[in-house]
Amino acid sequence: xxxxxxxxxxxxxxxxxxxxxxxxxxxxxxxxxxxxxxxxxxxxxxxxxxxxxxxxxxxxxxxxxxxxxxxxxxxxxxxxxxxxxxxxxxxxxxxxxxxxxxxxxxxxxxxxxxxxxxxxxxxxxxxxxxxxxxxxxxxxxxxxxxxxxxxxxxxxxxxxxxxxxxxxxxxxxxxxxxxxxxxxxxxxxxxxxxxxxxxxxxxxxxxxxxxxxxxxxxxxxxxxxxxxxxxxxxxxxxxxxxxxxxxxxxxxxxxxxxxxxxxxxxxxxxxxxxxxxxxxxxxxxxxxxxxxxxxxxxxxxxxxxxxxxxxxxxxxxxxxxxxxxxxxxxxxxxxxxxxxxxxxxxxxxxxxxxxxxxxxxxxxxxxxxxxxxxxxxxxxxxxxxxxxxxxxxxxxxxxxxxxxxxxxxxxxxxxxxxxxxxxxxxxxxxxxxxxxxxxxxxxxxxxxxxxxxxxxxxxxxxxxxxxxxxxxxxxxxxxxxxxxxxxxxxxxxxxxxxxxxxxxxxxxxxxxxxxxxxxxxxxxxxxxxxxxxxxxxxxxxxxxxxxxxxxxxxxxxxxxxxxxxxxxxxxxxxxxxxxxxxxxxxxxxxxxxxxxxxxxxxxxxxxxxxxxxxxxxxxxxxxxxxxxxxxxxxxxxxxxxxxxxxxxxxxxxxxxxxxxxxxxxxxxxxxxxxxxxxxxxxxxxxxxxxxxxxxxxxxxxxxxxxxxxxxxxxxxxxxxxxxxxxxxxxxxxxxxxxxxxxxxxxxxxxxxxxxxxxxxxxxxxxxxxxxxxxxxxxxxxxxxxxxxxxxxxxxxxxxxxxxxxxxxxxxxxxxxxxxxxxxxxxxxxxxxxxxxxxxxxxxxxxxxxxxxxxxxxxxxxxxxxxxxxxxxxxxxxxxxxxxxxxxxxxxxxxxxxxxxxxxxxxxxxxxxxxxxxxxxxxx
RNA sequence: GCCUCCGUAGCUCAGGGGUAGAGCGCUCCCUUGGUAAGGGCGAGGUCAUGAGUUCAAAUCUCAUCGGAGGCUCCA
Numbered sequence: 001x002x003x004x005x006x007x008x009x010x011x012x013x014x015x016x017x018x019x020x021x022x023x024x025x026x027x028x029x030x031x032x033x034x035x036x037x038x039x040x041x042x043x044x045x046x047x048x049x050x051x052x053x054x055x056x057x058x059x060x061x062x063x064x065x066x067x068x069x070x071x072x073x074x075x076x077x078x079x080x081x082x083x084x085x086x087x088x089x090x091x092x093x094x095x096x097x098x099x100x101x102x103x104x105x106x107x108x109x110x111x112x113x114x115x116x117x118x119x120x121x122x123x124x125x126x127x128x129x130x131x132x133x134x135x136x137x138x139x140x141x142x143x144x145x146x147x148x149x150x151x152x153x154x155x156x157x158x159x160x161x162x163x164x165x166x167x168x169x170x171x172x173x174x175x176x177x178x179x180x181x182x183x184x185x186x187x188x189x190x191x192x193x194x195x196x197x198x199x200x201x202x203x204x205x206x207x208x209x210x211x212x213x214x215x216x217x218x219x220x221x222x223x224x225x226x227x228x229x230x231x232x233x234x235x236x237x238x239x240x241x242x243x244x245x246x247x248x249x250x251x252x253x254x255x256x257x258x259x260x261x262x263x264x265x266x267x268x269x270x271x272x273x274x275x276x277x278x279x280x281x282x283x284x285x286x287x288x289x290x291x292x293x294x295x296x297x298x299x300x301x302x303x304x305x306x307x308x309x310x311x312x313x314x315x316x317x318x319x320x321x322x323x324x325x326x327x328x329x330x331x332x333x334x335x336x337x338x339x340x341x342x343x344x345x346x347x348x349x350x351x352x353x354x355x356x357x358x359x360x361x362x363x364x365x366x367x368x369x370x371x372x373x374x375x376x377x378x379x380x381x382x383x384x385x386x387x388x389x390x391x392x393x394x395x396x397x398x399x400x401x402x403x404x405x406x407x408x409x410x411x412x413x414x415x416x417x418x419x420x421x422x423x424x425x426x427x428x429x430x431x432x433x434x435x436x437x438x439x440x441x442x443x444x445x446x447x448x449x450x451x452x453x454x455x456x457x458x459x460x461x462x463x464x465x466x467x468x469x470x471x472x473x474x475x476x477x478x479x480x481x482x483x484x485x486x487x488x489x490x491x492x493x494x495x496x497x498x499x500x501x502x503x504x505x506x507x508x509x510x511x512x513x514x515x516x517x518x519x520x521x522x523x524x525x526x527x528x529x530x531x532x533x534x535x536x537x538x539x540x541x542x543x544x545x546x547x548x549x550x551x552x553x554x555x556x557x558x559x560x561x562x563x564x565x566x567x568x569x570x571x572x573x574x575x576x577x578x579x580x581x582x583x584x585x586x587x588x589x590x591x592x593x594x595x596x597x598x599x600x601x602x603x604x605x606x607x608x609x610x611x612x613x614x615x616x617x618x619x620x621x622x623x624x625x626x627x628x629x630x631x632x633x634x635x636x637x638x639x640x641x642x643x644x645x646x647x648x649x650x651x652x653x654x655x656x657x658x659x660x661x662x663x664x665x666x667x668x669x670x671x672x673x674x675x676x677x678x679x680x681x682x683x684x685x686x687x688x689x690x691x692x693x694x695x696x697x698x699x700x701x702x703x704x705x706x707x708x709x710x711x712x713x714x715x716x717x718x719x720x721x722x723x724x725x726x727x728x729x730x731x732x733x734x735x736x737x738x739x740x741x742x743x744x745x746x747x748x749x750x751x752x753x754x755x756x757x758x759x760x761x762x763x764x765x766x767x768x769x770x771x772x773x774x775x776x777x778x779x780x781x782x783x784x785x786x787x788x789x790x791x792x793x794x795x796x797x798x799x800x801x802x803x804x805x806x807x808x809x810x811x812x813x814x815x816x817x818x819x820x821x822x823x824x825x826x827x828x829x830x831x832x833x834x835x836x837x838x839x840x841x842x843x844x845x846x847x848x849x850x851x852x853x854x855x856x857x858x859x860x861x862x863x864x865x866x867x868x869x870x871x872x873x874x875x876x877x878x879x880x881x882x883x884x885x886x887x888x889x890x891x892x893x894x895x896x897x898x899x900x901x902x903x904x905x906x907x908x909x910x911x912x913x914x915x916x917x918x919x920x921x922x923x
Numbered sequence: 924g925c926c927u928c929c930g931u932a933g934c935u936c937a938g939g940g941g942u943a944g945a946g947c948g949c950u951c952c953c954u955u956g957g958u959a960a961g962g963g964c965g966a967g968g969u970c971a972u973g974a975g976u977u978c979a980a981a982u983c984u985c986a987u988c989g990g991a992g993g994c995u996c997c998a
Binding site for chain 2: 004212213216217220221223225227243244245246247258298300324325326327329330331332334335336337338342343344345347424426538541715716717718721723724726728729730731732733735736742775780782783785786787789790800860862864866867868869870871872904905906907909916917918920921922
């Protein structure tokens with residue numbers, strides 16, 4: 001009888017031993033292939049949650065697997081430690097951000113250790129330390145010197161609730177992405193990074209193996225559109241209005257212009273008569289938030305400025321309006337309105353009774369399209385009309401120059417000097433300064449307004465500790481004279497850097513966190529970069545993941561990687577493109593969701609038969625909307641299979657069978673409804689403290705052990721999808737670990753074994769290795785574990801049948817333990833030791849897959865009649881076509897199917913990678 | 924409205940032109956000195972629906988229905 005599996009004892013024991021023996025230290029070794037596995041660093045919020053485990057432990061398993069396969073693996077960890085929550089804690093709890101952050105880090109480090117991950121803690125980097133932010137400042141300075149960082153005036157996002165400006169990427173639907181509070185636009189002088197210079201390169205994902213959705217999101221965010229810029233003269237003199245259009249082929253259809261209310265020229269061109277109305281409208285728009293302006297189906301409003309512009313293509317005089325449907329933040333903040341071919345302009349023209357002129361005649365329409373008949377704008381393909389020299393040009397559905405009409409018009413605009421080809425981006429430069437305390441100082445000073453960068457030897461500009469944190473709309477540092485006052489005429493910059501800047505280069509700091517001569521060591525960079533596999537959440541798609549790509553490209557261009565490139569060349573590696581992108585492969589994990597769920601509440605009426613209702617009418621209603629006197633069933637649908645639903649009626653479950661012609665009413669879903677649209681209890685929600693459905697990993701580790709939690713997270717979800725939490729399912733992986741423990745600690749079987757049985761278990765082992773390899777390769781951790789469970793079941797069966805002798809047992813256990821080591825590192829290490837193998841299993845090599853050993857010898861030949869399986873014959877795996885056909889035709893199934901007739905056709909399908917061979921006989 | 928991805932056993936998920944699979948759950952039986960457990964047997968699926976291509980479709984194509992995520996006065 002063996003000793004019981006006590007996860008705690010062995011987990012703590014091995015975590016200490018691993019630390020002491022430094023088996024996770026990673027060092028440059030030019031003789032070995034490298035693998036830089038990186039998982040997104042946590043923000044030290046105070047507690048590790050299950051999402052961290054879900055992101056990190058599978059990443060750890062994969063890093064461990066790479067290591068066992070012979071790669072020199074770097075798998076570091078650190079903390080993204082600047083940011084608002086620390087400052088908020090300082091304000092609300094009167095605790096200094098340093099203290100709050102550091103105590104959180106201490107705590108989270110312990111929690112991270114309890115995962116049993118192979119983090120190399122010697123490489124830990126914490127972004128709020130002077131040793132770290134010194135280099136954030138240094139990069140800022142380099143950016144400035146190379147024209148990438150600049151100070152400029154722009155309309156920026158201002159958050160009232162946070163009392164700071166924010167980058168566009170941090171504003172979602174007009175709200176601050178962190179607090180959900182509305183932001184307003186303000187004209188302010190701020191620091192920017194010129195990310196727009198890199199827009200086109202950032203659209204190129206050629207060398208990246210990244211998830212498609214992330215690439216799409218970044219592409220959408222950058223929002224490249226091709227078109228033309230055209231300048232419209234106004235009648236007030238030297239104030240032309242620049243517009244950008246993607247549809248220069250509709251220029252002749254422009255019957256008015258619209259400026260955003262915030263546009264600079266509004267004050268200049270408005271006539272005396274219209275001034276009062278215009279000012280009132282501008283005022284009204286200013287108090288509205290972005291959110292209100294973006295509401296869908298909003299009535300188009302606007303006012304006439306009294307001014308007119310001249311359309312350069314036909315010298316027509318057209319009125320200039322202002323309206324809030326034109327955004328100052330996109331393009332030039334002004335548009336030429338073409339109501340016939342743009343839906344927004346169409347709605348505005350109808351609302352304001354402005355003329356509409358058709359200039360694209362739909363191709364398939366016989367009669368000329370008349371403006372007065374239009375119910376909506378026509379934005380499809382057609383022939384240009386009413387457009388002078390351009391008449392007859394074909395406008396297709398294509399965008400940019402791919403559309404012949406657009407190409408022709410652009411050429412003509414350029415030839416006549418009326419306009420030019422232009423590319424517009426939705427992306428704006430990255431606003432990098434913040435009016436907050438808890439961030440890296442910006443190493444700039446102002447001498448009578450002239451910007452100077454702090455000298456390298458004076459870096460870092462240290463963040464002072466004794467400041468008052470109350471947000472006032474100005475950085476707390478502006479009240480701290482010892483900080484900002486350099487001398488009588490020189491004043492220090494008091495804004496701080498966006499924390500996203502600090503996290504844009506942390507992967508470089510891990511290379512040499514203690515280096516005080518450079519942000520990173522050239523040889524380390526030459527060896528480890530780029531990151532081979534990056535794992536983390538998809539919520540960073542257009543923030544962190546775009547910023548870090550931009551950052552890397554800037555560093556490359558300003559020569560920060562030159563020394564590393566030189567080392568690479570010297571070591572015989574090709575630096576070409578090595579520093580173009582920070583992370584080659586990216587994989588996003590899904591989200592672990594809470595277990596909460598709710599189904600539709602329904603009213604069912606019909607007749608009763610054998611204890612269940614046969615319903616001819618089912619209506620979805622609110623949970624409290626039972627009509628008085630209703631005598632059918634009312635309850636929540638807790639389950640549905642096909643047309644049978646189970647209703648929860650105040651705790652009692654009732655069965656309802658919905659008749660095929662039953663009337664189904666679901667108010668939320670328009671049109672005729674059907675059974676499949678009825679929702680049963682599957683509404684799942686995100687975990688959140690307010691819903692009270694958070695899962696605490698510490699408690700889980702306490703209850704089941706870290707290995708079981710790791711395996712549960714990897715086994716019970718498709719990692720890239722995530723899913724609902726169901727703690728009950730932890731029994732699966734727990735049972736697996738338990739069984740392996742027993743098989744291992746029971747010791748070698750005292751039986752002779754059976755050669756056929758041993759051969760069979762060896763074959764299954766190698767089939768398992770293949771599946772586990774593929775699972776880890778493809779981040780399909782669930783299949784990798786399921787396969788090992790299957791193997792365990794087979795092994796258990798074979799042992800029970802006394803088929804396995806001691807030698808085979810030992811060899812199988814040796815490989816089995818190595819297979820499970822990446823997933824359950826502690827129990828694997830313990831069993832490895834108990835079976836007398838050399839420390840450590842994590843330094844052992846990965847079991848080699850042998851296709852020959854995995855091959856089946858006997859297989860079932862499937863006999864299909866007209867494609868339907870009708871029988872099987874036991875045959876050798878490598879059966880030849882002739883022999884297979886012969887056997888199949890002679891089989892009883894074939895004889896029955898043919899009924900004496902000759903087959904019309906026979907098809908032989910050889911068995912390949914595990915599938916059985918087949919013969920299809922067409923009768 | 925547009926873009927991506929997805930619908931396979933009660934649940935969570937593999938597979939993916941050629942016999943429908945895993946874990947958990949469930950039924951029944953055994954064990955009750957491995958015990959908030961263990962062992963064994965078993966049941967469960969028209970692979971969302973409809974049409975097409977094919978000797979053969981869960982798999983490929985199209986449509987419909989349903990789900991998840993993203994974008995959206997983007998000129």
